[in-house]
Every structure is written in structure tokens, then in C-alpha cells.
Amino acid sequence: MLISNIDLLNTLSSAEISANANHGREIPRTFYDRRLGEVWSRARASKAYAHLSDYSFDSFQLLPTTDKDEIKKNPWDFIIDDGSGAVKYYETTGTSGLVTPTPRTADDIIWNTVSVARAWLDLLRDDDRVAVLLPSDIVPVADLIAGVCEYRRITHTRNYPFTTGVSDWDRLIRLWEVYRPTVLFGAPGLALQLMRLLQHRGIFTDVAAHIRAIMLLGEVSTPALRDRLGSWWGAEVFDASYGSTETGTLAAACDHDRQHLMTATNYFELSDGNQVSPLESTDSGILVTTPLNLFARPLLRLDTGDEVTVHRDCSCGNLAPSITVHGRSSDAVTIAGNPLTIRSVEDVVYGATAATGYLIEIDSEGQRARILLERGYNTNRLNEDEQIADLQNRSEFALGFRWHQSIFVNSLPVITKSGGSQKSWKRSNIRVLEAL
Structure with missing residues (x-):
């Protein structure tokens, strides 16, 4: 205590x-x-x-x-x-x-706990059931959320799905069958990964029916991504804290x-x-x-x-x-002389497409780039050409260039989405190749 x-x-x-x-x-x-x-x-x-x-x-x-x-x-x-x-x-x-x-x-x-609890007073309800999908080892983020919930006397459970030997996706899903959380705290990429996994198992609709709010933290999230997540989950999505x-x-x-x-x-x-x-x-x-x-x-x-x-x-x-x-300006990458940040890229990607992830491949000279877009699980492919056209137009206006190639793929490496403690944007979503 x-x-x-x-x-x-x-x-x-x-x-x-x-x-x-x-x-x-x-x-x-x-x-x-x-x-x-x-x-x-x-x-x-x-x-x-x-x-x-x-x-x-x-x-x-x-x-x-x-x-x-x-x-x-x-x-x-x-x-x-x-x-x-x-x-x-x-x-x-x-x-x-x-x-x-x-x-x-x-x-x-x-x-810190009391000040954040006051700030989230209108976002968390007394009868919520909170699921904390964030790491609780060494870094303080999960402790903060648990502290806020304890202070507010809100039911909560920590179930970070990458705690080897204790909590994984299977354990999380079994727990949620009983617990039925109403609020999720997690990193943006993890929310995307969780959605795809639940869709693959055919239980996404049942799980999402109980979720009323998703609180994103641990990584940058853009309004476009939050809008997409909100429409997919049928929930309010917030950029919880910085x-x-x-x-x-x-x-x-x-x-x-x-x-x-x-x-x-x-x-x-x-x-x-x-x-x-x-x-x-x-x-x-x-x-x-x-x-x-x-x-x-x-x-x-x-x-x-x-x-x-x-x-x-x-x-x-x-x-x-x-x-x-x-x-940070040091987090930006440059393509054809144009600086890119995670916010500028994701505003375009999630604003123009229904992709559930992306990977940017850049040539070693930094002059050409292609973007691989992960299509949603079991989604209709008929309007992908329209999405790519919109992506190119938005990229030209917002980023200063058009992609050398824009391609939808069925899936991307998990590291492009797993987040919170495991992700660095330049390491996970950017790949430098000798040539394109």
C-alpha cells in the first residue's frame, strides 16, 4: 500500500x-x-x-x-x-x-496519479471495466493507469499480451470472455493487431460490442487513425496522454x-x-x-x-x-528532400486508406520510396485502386512527393504494429533497400 x-x-x-x-x-x-x-x-x-x-x-x-x-x-x-x-x-x-x-x-x-485522474474524470466512468494492454515491467505507464483506476475505484486488469509465460493472446481472449472490458488502454499498433487477431478468429464483433472507449498512449496517434479505429470498433477513441x-x-x-x-x-x-x-x-x-x-x-x-x-x-x-x-525532428526520415514524420505519414495513410498497417521501403539514396499497405482482414478489394489514387494525391500535397509504388498486401510483419514498449517508428515501419 x-x-x-x-x-x-x-x-x-x-x-x-x-x-x-x-x-x-x-x-x-x-x-x-x-x-x-x-x-x-x-x-x-x-x-x-x-x-x-x-x-x-x-x-x-x-x-x-x-x-x-x-x-x-x-x-x-x-x-x-x-x-x-x-x-x-x-x-x-x-x-x-x-x-x-x-x-x-x-x-x-x-x-501524478491524482492530476491524471482529475484530467480523465469525464472519460472514465465509475462502472467501467478497464483492460490495460500496456507493459507494467520497468516502465511506469501501466502503473499510472492502475493507480488512476484504484484511486477512482474502477475495476481494472493488466493483461499485456506479450508477457511470456503469463499473458498471451489466448489467455487475454479467455479472460475477456468473463471480464468483458468496456475500456481498453493500449498503443495504437497493438489496437490494430488485436483487431486483426479477433477478426481472424471470428469473434471481433462479439468483443467489440462491449468496448465503449479506447485510450491510446505509448506512441504517436493521429486523428485519422483514431477515426478509423473508432469506426471499426464502434467506440470512442482518445489520444489519452502525453x-x-x-x-x-x-x-x-x-x-x-x-x-x-x-x-x-x-x-x-x-x-x-x-x-x-x-x-x-x-x-x-x-x-x-x-x-x-x-x-x-x-x-x-x-x-x-x-x-x-x-x-x-x-x-x-x-x-x-x-x-x-x-x-523529434531527429525521428524524421527524408525522401527526395522532403522530411517525413510518423504524424505526417499516418495522417495520409489512415486518412486515404482502410489499411491496418504500412511499411515504407526507401532506396539507399533516399530518392525513391514505395509503401506497402496491409489490407484489412477479409475485406473487399474492389476499391483499392481508388484508395491508392487518393493516397498518392494526398501524399503529393502533404508530403511533397508521390510514392514510386503503392501496393496492398495481405499482411505485414507483426513488428510494424506491436507497440508501446517494443516499437520505434524508424526501426519498425521504415526499411532501407539498396535499390527500388
């Missing part, structure tokens, strides 16, 4: 009061000034920030950003007391390089399927690569965050590396800005 003494009970109470008072509201400068001072003081106990003088907002604004690569290189320099006060230990997945040790104290976990193992949750979905920045638990800024500006002064850039509730490893002005666009037009009632996360 995480809350085992009066101090932690007081932490829970403070987190609840803050979440209820500040979620979705405009946060005043006085709030940030006070909370940033607290983070600054905690950070000075670490080797990385020990050189800092006393806090002032002016001093904070002059502080250089903290680079994620520096945390990966010297992770223990940023951790207070070598993590001795931690109750859980995680590591990043390492898809972008070295893994990063991430101990979490009870305070870290309580603040964050990292290092920072905790930075944005969470509303019932209009927008991801709103968690402005009550983070101080956000935007960088153009040279200068850092306040969030309210610009609409795009690299997201810089100072999490306000990190205790084991306080971080100041962390450069996330993620390029985002900020929106202020959501009608859900949440006054915090929403964002579109484009990912």
Missing part, C-alpha cells in the same frame, strides 16, 4: 485540493513563482543543480535548458540522495538511446479528443532552438517543461526535444492550451 503514514495522506489531500482548484483554469503567475521556487530548492540538493544560487524568477529565466542527453549521460547527477527515498524504480525504454534510471518517490506517484518516464504526464485528453497541457503540474515554455519563450507568447516550438511535482529527480527547464503546436480553441471548457505533438 503506497499511502502508509499520515505524511503521505497529507500529500494525497494536497494533491486533491490542487487538482480540484487548478485543473483546466488559468494559472496565475504568483502560483508558478511559488511552485518554481520550491522545485528550485529541491533541485539544488542534486549534483547537477548544486551550483544554483537562491531562487528568483529572473534567475530561473536565465537558466540554460536541461538537455535530455545530459540526463542520459549522467543520470545520477540529477537524482537526490541516490534515489534512497524512492518506492519504485523505472527506466526509460531506450528507443532513442541509453536507458535512463528513474526512481520515483511516493510523492512523485501520488501527485509525457515521458523522466517527466511524468505532461498533457491529457479531454472529451473532445484534445490533449491539454497539465499547466497546474508543470511550467511550460517553448524553444525555437536558440531562445526560450513563455508559452503564451508563441504557438509552436520545442516543448520545455519544469515539472512542479518531481521529488526524486527535480528537473529545471527540461528540453523535451518534442516539437509541438499549441492550440487555444478547444470548446470543452478546459482553459489550458491543447497541443499537437509532432515528435
Whole structure:
């Protein structure tokens, strides 16, 4: 049991009061000034920030950003007391390089769980039955969802289908015959893989009948893919949250399927690569965050590396800005001089076609590319030419080129879809060939 003494009970109470008072509201400068001072003081106990003088907002604004690569290189320099006060230990997945040790104290976990539970208040119902199809070993994502469900007293089960010897697809299907989940949490690729497997076994319609919502996280998902999944499953599909193992949750979905920045638990800024500006002064850039509730490893002005666009037009009632996360510029690949990201490609693929997956093959010079599209299980092939024509037209407009070849195939390697902890877009959906 995480809350085992009066101090932690007081932490829970403070987190609840803050979440209820500040979620979705405009946060005043006085709030940030006070909370940033607290983070600054905690950070000075670490080797990385020990050189800092006393806090002032002016001093904070002059502080250089903290680079994620520096945390990966010297992770223990940023951790207070070598993590001795931690109750859980995680590591990043390492898809972008070295893994990063991430101990979490009870305070870290309580603040993040309560804030996310408040953000998802309208998305999860008290009588839901939640199935968590995400890894629970080493990375924190499944623990977060389980924590939210426990806090809300919502029934849930963890059934990640790649836990060898414990949970696989057969076990999952047998479990669901009894459990009949109403909400699925999983990575986008896993939702596609699960759908194809259930269709192949002839039970997809029966399983989907109980599912009212799918919460996607662990990978980038696009509106086009969410629309496709929603139509296939007959469910609402949300881009549930955005964050990292290092920072905790930075944005969470509303019932209009927008991801709103968690402005009550983070101080956000935007960088153009040279200068850092306040969030309210610009609409795009690299997201810089100072999490306000990190205790084991306080971080100041962390450069996330993620390029985002900020929106202020959501009608859900949440006054915090929403964002579109484009990912890291280093994750892009170039074809005929045109940069491609997972978001730009999947907007086109799932907007134009009913494919359940894709694989891009590029020549070694990066000048020509073909795309293999996985046709849905037992689907009609009559309009595939129309889908490919639409794909080519959208690609020319949105990506800047037409594919050398666009081909539907019956199936693609599972790695193009299995996700969450097992997938890196450039490794799983991009293949470089000597020639095309």
C-alpha cells in the first residue's frame, strides 16, 4: 500500500485540493513563482543543480535548458540522495538511446496519479471495466493507469499480451470472455493487431460490442487513425496522454479528443532552438517543461526535444492550451528532400486508406520510396485502386512527393504494429533497400 503514514495522506489531500482548484483554469503567475521556487530548492540538493544560487524568477529565466542527453549521460547527477527515498524504480525504454534510471518517490506517484485522474474524470466512468494492454515491467505507464483506476475505484486488469509465460493472446481472449472490458488502454499498433487477431478468429464483433472507449498512449496517434479505429470498433477513441518516464504526464485528453497541457503540474515554455519563450507568447516550438511535482529527480527547464503546436480553441471548457505533438525532428526520415514524420505519414495513410498497417521501403539514396499497405482482414478489394489514387494525391500535397509504388498486401510483419514498449517508428515501419 503506497499511502502508509499520515505524511503521505497529507500529500494525497494536497494533491486533491490542487487538482480540484487548478485543473483546466488559468494559472496565475504568483502560483508558478511559488511552485518554481520550491522545485528550485529541491533541485539544488542534486549534483547537477548544486551550483544554483537562491531562487528568483529572473534567475530561473536565465537558466540554460536541461538537455535530455545530459540526463542520459549522467543520470545520477540529477537524482537526490541516490534515489534512497524512492518506492519504485523505472527506466526509460531506450528507443532513442541509453536507458535512463528513474526512481520515483511516493510523492512523485501520488501527485501524478491524482492530476491524471482529475484530467480523465469525464472519460472514465465509475462502472467501467478497464483492460490495460500496456507493459507494467520497468516502465511506469501501466502503473499510472492502475493507480488512476484504484484511486477512482474502477475495476481494472493488466493483461499485456506479450508477457511470456503469463499473458498471451489466448489467455487475454479467455479472460475477456468473463471480464468483458468496456475500456481498453493500449498503443495504437497493438489496437490494430488485436483487431486483426479477433477478426481472424471470428469473434471481433462479439468483443467489440462491449468496448465503449479506447485510450491510446505509448506512441504517436493521429486523428485519422483514431477515426478509423473508432469506426471499426464502434467506440470512442482518445489520444489519452502525453509525457515521458523522466517527466511524468505532461498533457491529457479531454472529451473532445484534445490533449491539454497539465499547466497546474508543470511550467511550460517553448524553444525555437536558440531562445526560450513563455508559452503564451508563441504557438509552436520545442516543448520545455519544469515539472512542479518531481521529488526524486527535480528537473529545471527540461528540453523535451518534442516539437509541438499549441492550440487555444478547444470548446470543452478546459482553459489550458491543447497541443499537437509532432515528435523529434531527429525521428524524421527524408525522401527526395522532403522530411517525413510518423504524424505526417499516418495522417495520409489512415486518412486515404482502410489499411491496418504500412511499411515504407526507401532506396539507399533516399530518392525513391514505395509503401506497402496491409489490407484489412477479409475485406473487399474492389476499391483499392481508388484508395491508392487518393493516397498518392494526398501524399503529393502533404508530403511533397508521390510514392514510386503503392501496393496492398495481405499482411505485414507483426513488428510494424506491436507497440508501446517494443516499437520505434524508424526501426519498425521504415526499411532501407539498396535499390527500388
